[in-house]
Amino acid sequence: MDSVRALTLIVTMAFLVLAMPAEVALGHGVELSVAPHESIEVNAAYEAGEPMAGAQVAVFAPGEPAEPWLRGSVDEEGRFFFVPDSDRPGTWEVQVRQAGHGGIVRIEVEPAGVVEVTGGGLTPLQKALMAACVLWGSIGTALYFKRRAV
Amino acid sequence: MIGIRTTRMVVLLVTLLAGILTFAGCAAEGAPEPETPAPAAETSDTGLLVFAADGEEHAREGTVSKEGWNITFEHAYVTLADIAAYQTDPPYDVDADGWDLAYDHMVSLPGEFTIDLADPASDPAILGEVADAPAGFYNAFSWHMVRAASGPAEGNSIVFIGTAEKDGETVDFTLRFDQELAYQGGEYIGDVRKGILDAGGEAEAEMTFHFDHFFGRADKDADDPLNTDALGFDPLAALATDGVVDVSLGDLKESLSAEDYARLEDILVHFGHIGENHCIAEPLE
Numbered sequence: 001m002d003s004v005r006a007l008t009l010i011v012t013m014a015f016l017v018l019a020m021p022a023e024v025a026l027g028h029g030v031e032l033s034v035a036p037h038e039s040i041e042v043n044a045a046y047e048a049g050e051p052m053a054g055a056q057v058a059v060f061a062p063g064e065p066a067e068p069w070l071r072g073s074v075d076e077e078g079r080f081f082f083v084p085d086s087d088r089p090g091t092w093e094v095q096v097r098q099a100g101h102g103g104i105v106r107i108e109v110e111p112a113g114v115v116e117v118t119g120g121g122l123t124p125l126q127k128a129l130m131a132a133c134v135l136w137g138s139i140g141t142a143l144y145f146k147r148r149a150v
Numbered sequence: 151m152i153g154i155r156t157t158r159m160v161v162l163l164v165t166l167l168a169g170i171l172t173f174a175g176c177a178a179e180g181a182p183e184p185e186t187p188a189p190a191a192e193t194s195d196t197g198l199l200v201f202a203a204d205g206e207e208h209a210r211e212g213t214v215s216k217e218g219w220n221i222t223f224e225h226a227y228v229t230l231a232d233i234a235a236y237q238t239d240p241p242y243d244v245d246a247d248g249w250d251l252a253y254d255h256m257v258s259l260p261g262e263f264t265i266d267l268a269d270p271a272s273d274p275a276i277l278g279e280v281a282d283a284p285a286g287f288y289n290a291f292s293w294h295m296v297r298a299a300s301g302p303a304e305g306n307s308i309v310f311i312g313t314a315e316k317d318g319e320t321v322d323f324t325l326r327f328d329q330e331l332a333y334q335g336g337e338y339i340g341d342v343r344k345g346i347l348d349a350g351g352e353a354e355a356e357m358t359f360h361f362d363h364f365f366g367r368a369d370k371d372a373d374d375p376l377n378t379d380a381l382g383f384d385p386l387a388a389l390a391t392d393g394v395v396d397v398s399l400g401d402l403k404e405s406l407s408a409e410d411y412a413r414l415e416d417i418l419v420h421f422g423h424i425g426e427n428h429c430i431a432e433p434l435e
Contacts, residue, residue, distance in 0.1 A: 046375060065287060066346050095339055099376065100360050102339035102426035106241065118240065 010043040040107060042080045044096040051078025055098035062090025062109075084109050198352040199283035201233055201259045204274035205267030208361040215314070216366025219321075219383040223268035223312040227303035228359060231262040231296045233277065235288040235345070235355040242290035242336050244430050249334060251292070255284045257355075264298045267359060268312070274356055288345035288355055289337035291424055294434060296330050306398075307331070308418075314383050321387050324396040329415075333357075333422040335429030344425070358423040381417060385410045 044052040053076045061069035061084075074080040074096065084092050084107075092107045106118045205226055212222035236242065236253035257280050265275040295307045303309040308327040313320060338344040338356055347353035366380030389395045389405050403411055419431045 048375065050375070060343075066343050097339050097426045099370070100362060100423075100426055101428070104337065104339060104427070118243065118246075 010045075037083045039081045039083045040092075042074070042082075042094050042096065042105065044074050044078045044080065044103070046101070051076065052096060052098050052101075053078060055096050058095045059084075060093040060095070061085065061088050062092060063088075065093070086111060195285050195349050196282045197285050197347040197350055198279055198281055199235060199257055199288065199347055200279045200352065200354045201235070201277040202274040202354055202356045203228070203230065203263075203265055203267065203272070203277060203359065204356055205272065205359045205361055209267040209359070210270050210273060212312075213362060213365055214368040215383040216368060216370070216372065216377040216380055217316070217382050217384050218368055219314040219316045219365070219387070221312060221314045221365060221383060223310060223361075225266050225302065225309065225311040226268040226361070227264055227266055227298070227301075227306075227309040229262060229264040229296055229298040229303055229307050230277065230357070231294045232258075233263075233293040233357075234258040234291065235283075236290040236292075237284065237286040237288055238290045244334065244336050244428065248430065251290055251334060253290065255286060257283045257288070262296065262299060264301050264303050267361075274354075283347060283353075285347050285349040285351070287337075288347060288353065290335070291355060291357065292332070292334040293357060293422070294330065294332050295422065296434070297328055308421075314387065316383075316387075319387075320393055321383075321390045322394050323386060323390075325386070326398045327418060328399055329418050330434035331418065331422070331431050332434055333429045333431045335422070335424040336427055338425040339427040340425035356425065358425050359421055360423055363417050363420055379413065379416070381410060381414050 042057070044055050044057075046052065052074055055074045055078070057070075057072045057074060057080045058068040059070040059072075059082055060067075069085075070082055072080060072082070080094075080096070082094075086109075089110045090108070092109050093104060094107065095104045096102060108117070205228075209223055209226045212220065214220055235257050236251060237255040238251065238253045242251050242253075259278050259280065261278065263277045265277065266272060267275060269275070297307050298304050306326045306328050307330055308325075310323065310325040313322050315321075340358075344354045344356055362376060362380070364381055366377040366382050367374075370376050372378075385406055386395055386397075389397060389401075397405070399414075402414060406414065419433075420428065422429050422431060
């Protein structure tokens with residue numbers, strides 16, 4: 001029964017760094033520019049591990065708890081990616097729900113990146129894993145920009 | 151040092167003299183009355199918190215069980231008491247905090263309420279309201295499901311009365327559950343966000359009851375956890391005599407298989423939600 005009732009929302013970091021030059025000029029006057037961003041990945045699954053494929057997602061920005069800043073749905077593997085507005089530090093909330101089951105996870109975002117994640121039915125092991133992911137994200141960011149500076 | 155003291159004295163005297171002259175001048179010109187303190191802001195720091203219960207469309211419009219029974223409810227009574235809403239910061243997390251609920255504000259709704267969640271008007275059923283609830287985000291709730299002291303559900307916490315039809319077979323059912331339970335959960339999760347009470351405004355504190363957990367859903371795969379964990383209606387239809395099944399929880403304990411009865415006990419524990427957010431629950435006795 002608990003496999004149905006409980007679900008787990010796991011938040012990790014992902015880096016959307018596309019393997020393209022910073023600017024690309026194409027033949028008909030189109031210019032594409034690419035910038036690396038740190039994204040947040042939410043993994044939504046029932047406790048038994050089954051992904052909540054297709055579940056609805058609502059993201060709430062700090063200070064606006066009533067209206068979603070972003071709506072979407074998780075993919076077949078239960079994943080949802082978003083890039084929070086770096087100009088809006090504070091607690092970002094992500095609700096995931098599907099067919100009578102839902103959960104919420106809170107992500108503390110500061111200009112330097114994610115600093116804390118709470119909620120989502122996380123076990124201590126998952127929290128430790130998440131902390132490692134956030135740490136990895138910070139190191140990754142530092143290494144990326146260090147490489148860029150060389 | 152003496153020079154500094156002298157200077158300070160001079161400045162003080164000049165300031166006092168200027169103040170006296172200014173006051174005298176204003177008085178001579180008929181200065182307005184001293185300003186009274188600014189009135190308090192028109193908006194108070196409280197609002198209207200409405201307590202409600204919802205059985206969703208499965209209760210009001212009926213549902214199709216995992217085996218294909220077309221179930222409609224004539225009545226679906228639940229009796230609730232000791233209802234409270236809380237503002238918590240950091241937000242209460244049912245999985246992490248368990249029964250430990252630390253809150254900044256609590257608003258309770260006194261009384262015992264027997265409501266019919268199958269009533270088309272129960273969309274949702276309004277239990278009562280508190281007019282002077284502190285403004286803020288009510289993101290935790292608790293209540294008891296208790297045996298009704300009187301009325302159509304007397305002696306029971308849940309009573310389902312309805313009809314199930316499948317392949318030309320009709321079963322009229324009355325299911326009476328006397329299990330009393332305490333529920334506690336976090337914020338409402340649904341298509342809109344509820345519980346945010348602005349000063350001078352109105353917000354809803356909703357308890358939600360998931361009927362599909364009892365019977366499952368035909369529109370879900372058979373191996374969907376919702377269906378594998380649901381009792382369904384076949385075990386109840388098997389108890390019918392002349393197309394009627396009228397049973398109590400005690401009867402079902404005697405009649406159902408041990409596996410099905412354990413499933414039913416678990417369903418009762420997980421019947422109450424906050425929108426689609428699950429609660430923790432435990433028997434009151």
